[in-house]
Amino acid sequence: ELFTAISDVEPLLETYKRIIDDLDDYIVKEEERLIVLKRHLNIYKRDHESAMQDIPNYLGNPINAFTLIKRLTSDLDNIEHSIKIGTEYIKNLTVNHSDVKYPTLEDLAGAAQALTRLQETYNLEVSELAEGRLNGVNYSTPMSAGDCYELGKTLYNEKDYTNALAWMTIALKKYKEENQPYLFKETDIMEYIGFSHYLLGDVKTALIWTKKMLALEPNHVRAKGNVPHYNKIIAEDEEKLRRRRRGDTGEDLVEKIPDKEPKMSPFAKERKVYERLCRGEMDVPQEISKTLHCRYLTENHPFLLLAPIKMEYMYRNPDIVLFYNVLSDQEIEDIQKMAKPRFRRATVHDTKTGELVPAHYRISKSGWLRDEESSVVAKVSRRVSHFTGLSMQFAEDLQVVNYGIGGHYEPHFDFARRKEPAFEKYNGNRIATVLFYMSDVAQGGATVFTELGLSLFPVKGAAAFWLNLHPSGEGDLATRHAACPVLTGSKWVCNKWIHEGGQEFIKPCNLEYQAESMGRKIPRPVPKSSR
Numbered sequence: 001e002l003f004t005a006i007s008d009v010e011p012l013l014e015t016y017k018r019i020i021d022d023l024d025d026y027i028v029k030e031e032e033r034l035i036v037l038k039r040h041l042n043i044y045k046r047d048h049e050s051a052m053q054d055i056p057n058y059l060g061n062p063i064n065a066f067t068l069i070k071r072l073t074s075d076l077d078n079i080e081h082s083i084k085i086g087t088e089y090i091k092n093l094t095v096n097h098s099d100v101k102y103p104t105l106e107d108l109a110g111a112a113q114a115l116t117r118l119q120e121t122y123n124l125e126v127s128e129l130a131e132g133r134l135n136g137v138n139y140s141t142p143m144s145a146g147d148c149y150e151l152g153k154t155l156y157n158e159k160d161y162t163n164a165l166a167w168m169t170i171a172l173k174k175y176k177e178e179n180q181p182y183l184f185k186e187t188d189i190m191e192y193i194g195f196s197h198y199l200l201g202d203v204k205t206a207l208i209w210t211k212k213m214l215a216l217e218p219n220h221v222r223a224k225g226n227v228p229h230y231n232k233i234i235a236e237d238e239e240k241l242r243r244r245r246r247g248d249t250g251e252d253l254v255e256k257i258p259d260k261e262p263k264m265s266p267f268a269k270e271r272k273v274y275e276r277l278c279r280g281e282m283d284v285p286q287e288i289s290k291t292l293h294c295r296y297l298t299e300n301h302p303f304l305l306l307a308p309i310k311m312e313y314m315y316r317n318p319d320i321v322l323f324y325n326v327l328s329d330q331e332i333e334d335i336q337k338m339a340k341p342r343f344r345r346a347t348v349h350d351t352k353t354g355e356l357v358p359a360h361y362r363i364s365k366s367g368w369l370r371d372e373e374s375s376v377v378a379k380v381s382r383r384v385s386h387f388t389g390l391s392m393q394f395a396e397d398l399q400v401v402n403y404g405i406g407g408h409y410e411p412h413f414d415f416a417r418r419k420e421p422a423f424e425k426y427n428g429n430r431i432a433t434v435l436f437y438m439s440d441v442a443q444g445g446a447t448v449f450t451e452l453g454l455s456l457f458p459v460k461g462a463a464a465f466w467l468n469l470h471p472s473g474e475g476d477l478a479t480r481h482a483a484c485p486v487l488t489g490s491k492w493v494c495n496k497w498i499h500e501g502g503q504e505f506i507k508p509c510n511l512e513y514q515a516e517s518m519g520r521k522i523p524r525p526v527p528k529s530s531r
């Protein structure tokens, strides 16, 4: 779970340093040991050679007989011991430093998935990423053949064969270019490429790669075994095709012409919009954008007459507003400091095992802060009530969230769609969301509204505000939103969710939009140009 928040990855640098120092030390010692071993070996070789030239004479010499026996007993013991010490030393590398943090293989898989998520969301070229470039800017040092191979292997193990193939292809190219010693061979990379093709249903290409492997390593056991297997599948497929053409399969004679454009599922459609919004490629419709404006907020509370708040309409009907400078840098620092020790991953119940497992749809760490425990938190709640005009009587505690690289939250509603037992104590559903941005984000990390086509890019100190419910109390489906993966930097936000309880006289309910949840969409009234 280390990859989810930058604050958790930081301690790994200490681990890294320790391992580097140990390896340095190990290599010096190992080299000394190898010098001794090589000297021994040279003596052995010379000795053996002279023995072979005249065996009876060599063995007839009692000193020679003794040294031969000594070399193959006590000397050999010493050599074996020396080799063992070498490996023992390195074996203890992680045990020696049990006080530092080590990532697990799950962390590795998580980091690999985060990388593919970024690659897919932001349309990044694998070849660019492998060179350490991001959107044309040098981002990190280029990845080695070994890095690409490990990443490919991790993705393969996660059954993401398409991306495994992309990374293995680059690994192979780099392997040939680098010409460096590695613990894996060229045929190992080729095997992953071949097998990924096979698992993606392209048996012919899998066969080509297997043959390429055999050209390099004619005795490769698995490759030799796979060739007849692949040939058999290809022959069977061709036979099926022939029979279908002849019409003796009982199947339709007419070959099925695939739809020109395969139908996209609603989920896939939303995904497309989400990705475009994350990349900042969509603008809100013109009839909305022409009504957008900013102003100073002075109503709702007398306090605002003295200190008006800058507000900007980002969307109308449903209104989505940004309030600027509503958190100071000092407040942000205090909130971060308080929340950090409470950070937990968002979890869901595994449907099979019933265990709590990290949620894949929401990758971040979060913690809750209560008004009662800090004057800063209480002040923020009061400020929310000033600029929203809503009662905080049944508001939730402040939820503080940190997203690391690749951290995201998939499209969702903030309101509960069923009766949520957890919401009972709040007297009703989440009527409104206030989302504070506690950091700017260098690249990525927008909040996007997939039904509206709106992207909000984080501005430190600002807060987004919108109503989640129609006046009828029905959830407003137009408020569906998501947090895009962070590409560079770290993203901090905090949520204040305000509930229906306490708003009875501030926002009285009525029957507007009541039918929307019945599946019928009632057109919204033309947006009013101002409130």
Ligand SMILES: O=C(O)CCC(=O)C(=O)O
Pocket (backbone or CB within 6 Å): 401, 409, 414, 435, 445, 446, 447, 448, 481, 482, 483, 484, 493, 495
């Ligand atoms: O982080 C964001 O931009 C949105 C977070 C969000 O939607 C949530 O926490 O419910």
Ligand SMILES: [Fe+2]
Pocket (backbone or CB within 6 Å): 412, 413, 414, 481
């Ligand atoms: Fe949300």
